[in-house]
């Protein structure tokens with residue numbers, strides 16, 4: 667396969683309004699378009715019913731619901747994990763990967779954890795295939811009130827549920843992203859340690875099983891070493907929850923220059939790795 671190595675990407679700082687509104691879509695293995703929102707909603711509803719998941723609408727943005735699901739055990743001592751996807755509408759492998767994970771899980775992984783899921787945060791962006799939402803806002807910025815940033819409509823809704831989300835993420839947060847211009851995979855992770863632990867490395871390994879890793883250097887304006895951007899802080903959802911006390915967070919990036927089916931499989935594998943490395947239950 668011919669591979670295009672790109673070290674320059676549309677990073678958050680360089681995202682122009684035009685780039686945020688550019689539409690990216692792919693054809694899924696089942697023939698549907700990657701931005702087919704009604705197909706996604708139908709499949710999600712089927713999985714929610716079959717797996718007996720609790721589904722809560724946190725609010726409605728431009729007529730579209732922002733859904734939150736509850737899965738796993740209700741045992742209070744079990745680790746509490748938050749999985750969130752679809753912040754950026756041109757990164758569809760995340761939401762489809764969440765769906766594939768929920769569709770295929772046999773319950774073993776889920777039985778050990780209390781899992782809260784935001785399957786698709788930016789529904790208007792997903793439907794349009796655009797990074798930004800229908801209001802031209804970046805739903806993964808503005809959480810920490812940094813200069814020049816303000817929360818999106820989705821951000822305001824998530825901030826309004828801050829205590830609930832922090833409780834859900836207290837033992838870990840995984841967010842599923844993509845990097846449409848890249849051929850290499852990488853992850854962001856933050857831990858309360860000087861070096862990445864097994865948590866970061868297991869997510870990285872699940873990504874590396876599907877794609878070559880990003881070479882050491884700069885990605886998205888950040889230093890990447892061994893495929894990991896470690897303990898980087900910005901105005902994102904991840905940094906907000908880490909600062910509020912989440913035990914550890916990771917934001918995984920699949921490369922958009924590879925086939926969509928491979929990217930969805932990698933996202934599912936990283937979700938499974940995230941659950942598998944959850945801390946042991948506390949008695």
Ligand SMILES: [Zn+2]
Pocket residue numbers: 753754757843844
């Ligand atoms: Zn993203």
